Structures are given as C-alpha cells and as structure tokens.
Amino acid sequence: MLKLSNRIQIGDTIRNANKEAILAGWVYRKRDHGKVSFIDLRDGSGLLQLVVTKNTRIIGRKELNIGLESVILVRGKIKKRPLKLVNPEIPTGALEMEVAELEVLVGNEQALPLDISKDIGKVHLDTLLNYRPxxxxxxxEQSIFKFSEKIEEGYREFMKKEGFTEIHTPKIIPTATEGGANVFRVDYFGKDVFLAQSPQFYKQMMVGVFEKVFEIGPVFRAEPHYTSRHINEFTGLDAEMGFIGDYSDIMAKLEDCIRFIMDKVGKEASNVKKIINYREPKIPKSGIPKITLKEGVKIINKIRKSKDVALDLDPEGERILGEYTLDKLKSDFIFVTEYPTSARPFYQMPTEEGKFTRSFDILFRGLELGTGAQRIHDPKKLAESMKKHQLNPKDFKDYISLFKFGMPPHGGWGLGLERFTKQWLGLDNVRLASLFPRDVKRVRP
Amino acid sequence: MLKLSNRIQIGDTIRNANKEAILAGWVYRKRDHGKVSFIDLRDGSGLLQLVVTKNTRIIGRKELNIGLESVILVRGKIKKRPLKLVNPEIPTGALEMEVAELEVLVGNEQALPLDISKDIGKVHLDTLLNYRPxxxxxxxEQSIFKFSEKIEEGYREFMKKEGFTEIHTPKIIPTATEGGANVFRVDYFGKDVFLAQSPQFYKQMMVGVFEKVFEIGPVFRAEPHYTSRHINEFTGLDAEMGFIGDYSDIMAKLEDCIRFIMDKVGKEASNVKKIINYREPKIPKSGIPKITLKEGVKIINKIRKSKDVALDLDPEGERILGEYTLDKLKSDFIFVTEYPTSARPFYQMPTEEGKFTRSFDILFRGLELGTGAQRIHDPKKLAESMKKHQLNPKDFKDYISLFKFGMPPHGGWGLGLERFTKQWLGLDNVRLASLFPRDVKRVRP
Known part of the structure; x- marks a missing residue:
C-alpha cells in the first residue's frame, strides 16, 4: 500500500526530477488514448501530468474507471515531458510522472454538475457561485485568491513596518456606527445589537492607545444594492493614525502603502499572469493625482457634455474619471478630495469654512476602492456635527467620552480587499474576488 | 510654533541622546515640585520623563495647568537621567528630556474618571471595561495586546511557512453550523440568517481547493455562560489540512505550531516581562503529552477522590488535570483525546468501533485552548452521523455536496487567541485579553 506520509507536493517535483516520488491529489483532467491514459493531477501546489499505461498497477481495482475530482495516490518516476505539447489554457508544466502504482483514495463515480477544467469560463455567475466548493x-479561481492573499500580505507587512499595531475590534456593536442606516440587526440574548459596518469608532479609540493601528477583518453593510461592485460582507483593510498634521499625511501614507503592495505583488504574484491576463497598475512619479470633487465633477460633465450640478460621483462618473485619470494623468489611482459635509459621516473633519470635509475617496481604475479622512477630535465640535447630521449625541456617549480623554489630530482610511483584487485583475464582478460572497439575494453556500 | 511633522517617537530617543528632539504624546503622570515639574510623556512607542522648569517656554499659556491625558508637543534636549531613581511600577527608562518649549495640543482640564497610572490594578473589572478607551x-493593558499580537504573528508565520493559504470565510451563514444551538440570529433583509460560530464548513470546503488553509477571524458563540473563561465574540485561530494519515498528524502540526509561537514570543515579546510577571510555557522534549479522555477522568477522579463516572471534563477537572500535567508530566499543554461521539459535533470522524471520535481538546494550563479532529469525508457516513445527532441531512445540502466532489482524509483545529493570551500571561479573566469584550451582559463600549 502506498503511504500518504511519504507523499510530496507537486510544487516539489521540480526538485525530484528523475526520481521516484509519491503524489496525492485530485483528478483535474483525464484523456484516454486506448493503451495510455493521461491524468492531470491537481494538489494545493499545482498541476502535473500523470501517464498511466498497462504497466501501471491499479491497487484494489481492475480498471481505472474514476470520475473527475476523485482523490488518488500515485507512485512513479518524475520525468521531463518528451514532447513540447500545445498547452491547454491551464498549463501542467514541463514534468510528468510515469505512474507505477495508483490507488483511488476517494472515488468519484457520479457525474459532476460541471467540468471545472472546461466550463469555468462559460457558466453563468450564479452557477459558478452555487457550486463554489x-x-x-x-x-x-484559485489564482484570484492567491493573488488577493498577496495583496493582504503586502498591506500587513507595510503597516507593521510603519509601526502600526494590528488590532481586532468587535463586530457586534451596541449602536449603528454611522447613524442608523445600512446596518444588520442581531438578536443578542433578546437584545437588539448590530453588525459593525466599519471599525470606525474602535480604531479611533485605539489611536489613543497605540497611536497607529490597522485592522483586517469582515465588514458588514446592509446596503440593498445589487450591482457588480457591491457585496454585503467584505474584508476591510482599515487604518487609523494619530498626530497627523493634515489629511494629506493620510493620503501620503496610503500612497506609500499602495506602492509597497504593488512592488510586492509584482515580485511575488507574477505567476498568476500565466492564468489571468491582467495589467499591473501604475502610479506616475509625481504621485497619485489629487483633485477636489468639484474639479472631478467639472471634468466628468465636460466629457459627457452634461450640465449636471450635483456634487457627487455616480458609478458612470467614477468610470469616466478613471479613464480620464489613466489617459491624461497616467495613473490607475486618483484621490478625489473635499466631499461636502452633508454627504459625509458626522465624524469627518470639516474644512475651515465648514461646507466641505478634509476627506477623500480613492478610485482605482474608476471604482471607489476606499474612503479616508481626518476626524474631528474636539468633543464639542463632534457633538455639534452630530446635531447637524440629525443625530443625538446622547446615543454616542461612549464614543464622545473618548475625546474627553485627550485625542490628538488623527485620521485614517478603509479599503475593500475584494474591490482591490477585482480592479487589479480586471474581474467583471466583485463577487469573483470573494470566496463565498454575500449579497441581497445570496447567503449560500 | 512646534511642527508635528518633525516629531520623533519616544522609542527613537535612544538614537537621539544628547540631541534636540520634538516629541508628542499624552501626559501619563505629573509631579509638581515647585520650581520643577516632571511629566511622564506617553506615545505609541513608550514613556519618557520630561523635565519642565522655569526656563521652559509654555506656548500660548501662562501656566502649565493641564490634566492627565492632555496631548502635548515638546521640544528639548534628550539627556541621560542624572539620578538612579527608584522606578515606579511602569518604568520610564534611562533618558529624559529637558523641555525648552511645550505646546498643549489638546488640553484636558476635566478630572478623569480614574488615573490610569495608579488605579488600573485596583479598579473593578467592570470599571476597567466601562472606561476601555x-x-x-x-x-x-497595552502590553497584553502587544503580546497577543505577537502570538498571532507567530501563528500566521508558521502556517504560511508550512504552506497553508490564509482565507476569509463568511461570518454570515445560512444555517447554524453545528446544529442549531448557540448561534446568534441576524435579520438579513428580512430573512433569518446566523453568525458563524466557527469557519468549520468553509474551511473544509477550502481543503478541496488549497489543501491546507488557515483563518484568523472573529467567531461568535451565543453561549449563555458568564464565567472568567467565556466571551461571546473571540478571535479564532483556525486551520484545516488535507491528505492526513490520521488525527495524530493534526496534533503533530499543532504542536509544531505552538513550539514555533513559543520560540518567537520568547524572543520578540520579552519586554512585556518588565511589566507583567509571567512564566514561559514549557513542553517536554518528548512532546505534548496525550491521554484519552477516559484516562484523564480516571486521573482527576483519583485526585479528587471521586467516583464520578461521567466521561466529561468540567472546569474544575480541567484545572486539576492542568496541575497534574505540569507536576507529573512537566508540560503546560496536554492533548485529551477520544471524546465520545455523542458529545462531539456530527462531522468528527469516529474511531473504528464508533463510540469515540478521532478528536482532541488541547488544554493550556488547565484550560481548554481549542479543539481538533479528523473529519468524516465520506458523504454517506456523514449523512448517517447527522441522523445519529438528530440532524436532518436536507438542512446541510451544500455541505454534503462538497463530499460528493471528492474530499481526501482531512482535519484541523480551532483555538481561541484570547484564551491563549490569558493563560500565557496568567490573567484572571479572558476579558482582559479582549480589547472590547462581548459577554452576556456587555456589548459596550
């Protein structure tokens, strides 16, 4: 019997060429040519072609009648592939195994609902998601999440290097963070509580503790939108920092962070390019361009020949601005600054005259990747801002008390990991960058 | 005016001895001695003593009448402290600043509810938690979370080194993971869904994808317990791996992981020892001891001279077993194996004869740190096990379908980060290892 414990991963076959090895994995593709069968074996590290002939001993079976995704264990010699074959869409590499022994660990005799080696690109998004496992x-699909893992790794590495402390703030919160809308209600031992739509209040509290903090964790938005850009649970990349001079300090830090991630991903995730044909993002030497919302709207209106006066970006406007940014400013990112106070949460710091906020959205290829701002740190001004936003300061007692303990000028940002991945890889839908996406209609699998 | 942008952190003063520097931070302690005042300044990197004399220029004020936790900016020369002072409980180090200029950024004139430099050790747990910010x-308190961050860092570093892929699985789930009890209900656009009490099903699905996966994220348990060991939202350290030979492979991997973390924390978090007097955990050369639950209960009964026949560990039993483990087996950890099938979730793999499971609890100093097991990977056996556990396989359609796609022998574990920290540092209550703990009575701040 073959021993699982002696098994190596496909990724290690490169170091075992011309040697015997034991492999285990799933039957990804299978081609029968009479006397010889080819199996593309898949494990967590990659794909390898197996050559099964009449000399192969099939343990415990007379015939090799197994379906796709069966789990098998094989022993044989790792060799260079004799022919330079025309590679299929997903290549199996330059090595193959001449299989001496093959054992079916878990046979899969039923037909699968779809053949993942052929159908992935063709099936409807709903089918793709229904059969997620x-x-x-x-x-x-795997490569999307290996890529996304690398973005997250880069984010964490940068933040730690810059002295930010990683925190975990509660997802169960007593009040609706930003004032009531868009939160999910939880039955908490008979009491109504909510799911955090951002770690906003808690990361601010933690600025008083560690000065610079970041969090990577789930964020819940009860937004009824059903678009290719929205999911209702996503992975937030949050940060908050104290002792800033101005909100330009926040944008500068975020830009450094994005550059760091680009550098890391460029170096360490380039193998994904063999499977997904994406374009690396670019930032000009002069830095990520910044325009005020007013200027942005003016540019968009000019391009779409509209006289719209609303000070806001709709998805189409964001897309147009993205194209403009790439075309004219040679950048895949842009900071859009100074949103009107009335359109932003109460805790964002207004500019001197009060009508606008010291805030920004960052667009990545014409899609909002995240939001940032300096925060109000004076408890009196905060209470005033709440009232202006039709909120009752009494409902935010714990939060306001924070500012009575002494808070320095501070601010931060929140980004969405799934949108980051989607835009970078040029995916059609943000759901494709979430393992098990949740939307208005979907909570399964 | 002093410029924030030129400010350095206290942690960098060591490289700036005998030089001028600008610092910013909070007033942690203050001692007035007539002509001279001492302020212990705190920032995100540490504490430093400031010496304020009549030569100090107080910007914009006549007197230095500020309260604790005020935010200040200072300029002055960094010097060695002239006297070897009797250090207070929290030391301020060997340097000090002779302050030339001092600016109050955010004055705190009100009295604080407590003096964190004096009262932390004395106040009631509820007060400590009510005023968490x-x-x-x-x-x-800070050092607890810097320590906990290091445990998490070690966990992630080990898992990645071992080829595990980091994943984010949904916290909003359609069914109650382990069969109904102990889950929080969420109102999801008018539909009832639940908060994940573990990433169990999803991490298993991901074994089919990446073979070896791990997750660090929030876990929600609607357990009505109110003890020093329970919180209702905690940070789960989960892992799941495919192609195992037996569940001893899982325990071996977990032991390697714990040793790796111990090594890292021992090297990189030793400064916490200056503040919290904890003992490093130990594991004998022969490895973390393993006993079956049956043996464990026998030992406990012998020690407490009881003839209890229940095959279960109560908290007191766990504590006794922890003492025994340390005393007789020279280990701070122990694996307790083979829990009865009836007492474990349906997805745990039974032993040959069926009454027990290929599962373990790992105790750390007499407290359950986590649970692990091999899982059932045969869809028919899984459906049978559900029925034995009074569950309807129809309610778990997506989950069972996974096993029809071909799943190798696999298993994993789930640990709790807060309990890890609590036991390591010898804290009285797990709430002290959570920034903003949630329990039956508490959802604030």
Missing part, C-alpha cells in the same frame, strides 16, 4: 478548485 | 492606554 467545486468551482473554486479551478486553478483560475 | 481610557484604561487601555495604561502601559500594562
């Missing part, structure tokens, strides 16, 4: 096994 | 500022 199967479809995620496709190397293409 | 203030009390967390105490260097002692």
């Amino acid at each position: 199967l479809t995620l096994r496709s190397p293409k | 203030l009390t967390l500022r105490s260097p002692k």
Whole structure:
C-alpha cells in the first residue's frame, strides 16, 4: 500500500526530477488514448501530468474507471515531458510522472454538475457561485485568491513596518456606527445589537492607545444594492493614525502603502499572469493625482457634455474619471478630495469654512476602492456635527467620552480587499474576488 | 510654533541622546515640585520623563495647568537621567528630556474618571471595561495586546511557512453550523440568517481547493455562560489540512505550531516581562503529552477522590488535570483525546468501533485552548452521523455536496487567541485579553 506520509507536493517535483516520488491529489483532467491514459493531477501546489499505461498497477481495482475530482495516490518516476505539447489554457508544466502504482483514495463515480477544467469560463455567475466548493478548485479561481492573499500580505507587512499595531475590534456593536442606516440587526440574548459596518469608532479609540493601528477583518453593510461592485460582507483593510498634521499625511501614507503592495505583488504574484491576463497598475512619479470633487465633477460633465450640478460621483462618473485619470494623468489611482459635509459621516473633519470635509475617496481604475479622512477630535465640535447630521449625541456617549480623554489630530482610511483584487485583475464582478460572497439575494453556500 | 511633522517617537530617543528632539504624546503622570515639574510623556512607542522648569517656554499659556491625558508637543534636549531613581511600577527608562518649549495640543482640564497610572490594578473589572478607551492606554493593558499580537504573528508565520493559504470565510451563514444551538440570529433583509460560530464548513470546503488553509477571524458563540473563561465574540485561530494519515498528524502540526509561537514570543515579546510577571510555557522534549479522555477522568477522579463516572471534563477537572500535567508530566499543554461521539459535533470522524471520535481538546494550563479532529469525508457516513445527532441531512445540502466532489482524509483545529493570551500571561479573566469584550451582559463600549 502506498503511504500518504511519504507523499510530496507537486510544487516539489521540480526538485525530484528523475526520481521516484509519491503524489496525492485530485483528478483535474483525464484523456484516454486506448493503451495510455493521461491524468492531470491537481494538489494545493499545482498541476502535473500523470501517464498511466498497462504497466501501471491499479491497487484494489481492475480498471481505472474514476470520475473527475476523485482523490488518488500515485507512485512513479518524475520525468521531463518528451514532447513540447500545445498547452491547454491551464498549463501542467514541463514534468510528468510515469505512474507505477495508483490507488483511488476517494472515488468519484457520479457525474459532476460541471467540468471545472472546461466550463469555468462559460457558466453563468450564479452557477459558478452555487457550486463554489467545486468551482473554486479551478486553478483560475484559485489564482484570484492567491493573488488577493498577496495583496493582504503586502498591506500587513507595510503597516507593521510603519509601526502600526494590528488590532481586532468587535463586530457586534451596541449602536449603528454611522447613524442608523445600512446596518444588520442581531438578536443578542433578546437584545437588539448590530453588525459593525466599519471599525470606525474602535480604531479611533485605539489611536489613543497605540497611536497607529490597522485592522483586517469582515465588514458588514446592509446596503440593498445589487450591482457588480457591491457585496454585503467584505474584508476591510482599515487604518487609523494619530498626530497627523493634515489629511494629506493620510493620503501620503496610503500612497506609500499602495506602492509597497504593488512592488510586492509584482515580485511575488507574477505567476498568476500565466492564468489571468491582467495589467499591473501604475502610479506616475509625481504621485497619485489629487483633485477636489468639484474639479472631478467639472471634468466628468465636460466629457459627457452634461450640465449636471450635483456634487457627487455616480458609478458612470467614477468610470469616466478613471479613464480620464489613466489617459491624461497616467495613473490607475486618483484621490478625489473635499466631499461636502452633508454627504459625509458626522465624524469627518470639516474644512475651515465648514461646507466641505478634509476627506477623500480613492478610485482605482474608476471604482471607489476606499474612503479616508481626518476626524474631528474636539468633543464639542463632534457633538455639534452630530446635531447637524440629525443625530443625538446622547446615543454616542461612549464614543464622545473618548475625546474627553485627550485625542490628538488623527485620521485614517478603509479599503475593500475584494474591490482591490477585482480592479487589479480586471474581474467583471466583485463577487469573483470573494470566496463565498454575500449579497441581497445570496447567503449560500 | 512646534511642527508635528518633525516629531520623533519616544522609542527613537535612544538614537537621539544628547540631541534636540520634538516629541508628542499624552501626559501619563505629573509631579509638581515647585520650581520643577516632571511629566511622564506617553506615545505609541513608550514613556519618557520630561523635565519642565522655569526656563521652559509654555506656548500660548501662562501656566502649565493641564490634566492627565492632555496631548502635548515638546521640544528639548534628550539627556541621560542624572539620578538612579527608584522606578515606579511602569518604568520610564534611562533618558529624559529637558523641555525648552511645550505646546498643549489638546488640553484636558476635566478630572478623569480614574488615573490610569495608579488605579488600573485596583479598579473593578467592570470599571476597567466601562472606561476601555481610557484604561487601555495604561502601559500594562497595552502590553497584553502587544503580546497577543505577537502570538498571532507567530501563528500566521508558521502556517504560511508550512504552506497553508490564509482565507476569509463568511461570518454570515445560512444555517447554524453545528446544529442549531448557540448561534446568534441576524435579520438579513428580512430573512433569518446566523453568525458563524466557527469557519468549520468553509474551511473544509477550502481543503478541496488549497489543501491546507488557515483563518484568523472573529467567531461568535451565543453561549449563555458568564464565567472568567467565556466571551461571546473571540478571535479564532483556525486551520484545516488535507491528505492526513490520521488525527495524530493534526496534533503533530499543532504542536509544531505552538513550539514555533513559543520560540518567537520568547524572543520578540520579552519586554512585556518588565511589566507583567509571567512564566514561559514549557513542553517536554518528548512532546505534548496525550491521554484519552477516559484516562484523564480516571486521573482527576483519583485526585479528587471521586467516583464520578461521567466521561466529561468540567472546569474544575480541567484545572486539576492542568496541575497534574505540569507536576507529573512537566508540560503546560496536554492533548485529551477520544471524546465520545455523542458529545462531539456530527462531522468528527469516529474511531473504528464508533463510540469515540478521532478528536482532541488541547488544554493550556488547565484550560481548554481549542479543539481538533479528523473529519468524516465520506458523504454517506456523514449523512448517517447527522441522523445519529438528530440532524436532518436536507438542512446541510451544500455541505454534503462538497463530499460528493471528492474530499481526501482531512482535519484541523480551532483555538481561541484570547484564551491563549490569558493563560500565557496568567490573567484572571479572558476579558482582559479582549480589547472590547462581548459577554452576556456587555456589548459596550
């Protein structure tokens, strides 16, 4: 019997060429040619072609009648592939195994709802998501999440290098963070509480403790939108920092962070390019361009020949601005600054005259990647701002008390990991960058 | 005016001895001695003594009448402290600043509810938690979370080194993971859904994708317990791995992981020892001891001279077993294995004869740190096990379908980060290892 404990991963076969090895994995593709069968074996590290002939001993079976995604264990010699074959969409590399022994660990005799080696690109998004435990096994789907893991790694590495402390703030919160709308209600031992739509209040509290903090964790938005840009649970990349001079300090830090991630991903995730044909983002030497919302709207109106006076960006406007940014400013990112106070949460710091905020959205290829701002740190001004936003300071007692303990000028940002991945890889839908996306209609699998 | 942008952190003063520097931070302690005042300044990196004399220029004020936790900016020369002073509980180090200029950025004129430099050790747990944004500022409280961050860092570093992929699974789930009890209900656009009490099903699905996965994220348990060991939202350290031979492979991997963390924390978090007097955990050369639950209960019964026949560990039993483990087996950890099938979730793999499971609890100093097991990977056996556990396989359609796609032998574990920290540092209550703990009675701040 073959021993699982002696098994190596496909990723290690490169170091075992011309040697015997034991491999284990799933049957990804299978081609029978009479006397010889080819199996593309998949494990967590990659794909390898197996050559099964009449000399192969099939343990415990007379025939190799197994379906796709069966789990098998094989022993044989790792060799260079004799022919330079025309590679399929997902390549199996330059090595193969001449299989001496093959054992079926878990046979899969039923037909699968779809063939992930062929159908992934063709099936409807709903089918892709309904069969997530199967479809995620496709190397293409896998590579999206290996890529996304690398973005997250880069984010964490940068933040730690810059002296930010990683924190975990509660997802169960007593009040609706930003004033009531868009939060999910939880039954908490008979009491109504809510799911955090951002770690906003808590990361601010933690600025009083560690000065610079970041969090990577789930964020819940009860937004009824059903678009290719919205999911209702996503992975937030949050940060908050104290002792800033101005909100330009926040944008500068975020830009450094994005550059760091680009550098890391460029170096360490380039193998994804073999599977997904994406374009690396670019930032000009002069830095990520900044325009005020007013200027942005003016540019958009000019391009779409509209006289719209609303000081706001709709998705189409964001897209137009993205194209403009790339075309004229040679950048995939842009900071849009100074949103009107009335359109932003109460805790964002207004500019001198009060009508606008010291805030920004960052767009990545014409899609809002995240939001940032300096925060109000004076408890009196904060209470005033709440009233202006039709909120009752009494409902935010714990939060306001924070500012009575002494808070320095501070601010931060929140980004969405799934949107980051989507835009970078050029995916059609943000759902494709979430393992098990949640939207208005979907909470399964 | 002093410029924030030229400011350095206290942690960098060591490289700036005998030089001028600008610092910013909070007034942690203050001692007035007529002609001279001493302020212990705190920032995110540490504490430093400031010496304020009549030569100090107080910008914009006549007198230095500021309260604790005021935010100040100072300029002056960094010098060695002239006297070897009797250090207070939280030391301020060997340097001090002779302050030339001092500016109050945010004055705190009100009395604080408590003095975090004096009262932290004395106040009631409820007070400590009610004023969390203030009390967390105490260097002692801070150090708990810097320590916990290091445990998490070690966990992640080990898992990545071992080829595990980091994943984010949904916290909003359609069914109650382990069969109904102990889950929080969420109102999801008018539909009832639940908060994940573990990433169990999803991490198993991801074994089919990446083979080896881990997750660090919030876990929600609607357990009505009100003890020093329970919180209702905690940070789960989860892992799941495919192609295992037996559940001893899981325990071996977990032991390696714990050793790696111990090594890292021992090297990189030793400064916490200056503030919290904890003992490093130990594991004998022969490895973390393993006993079956049956043996464990026998030992406990012998020690407490009881003839209890229940095959279960109560908290008191766990504590006794912890003492025994340390005393007789020279280990701070122990694996307790083979829990009865009836007492474990349906997805745990039974032993040959079926009455027990291939599962373990790991105790750390007499407290359950986590649970692990091999899982059932045969869809028919899984459906049978559900029925035995009074569950309807129809309610778990998506989950069972996974096993029809071909799943190898696999298993994993789930640990609690807060309990890890609590036991390591010898804290009285797990709430002290959570920034903003949630329990049956508390959802604030």
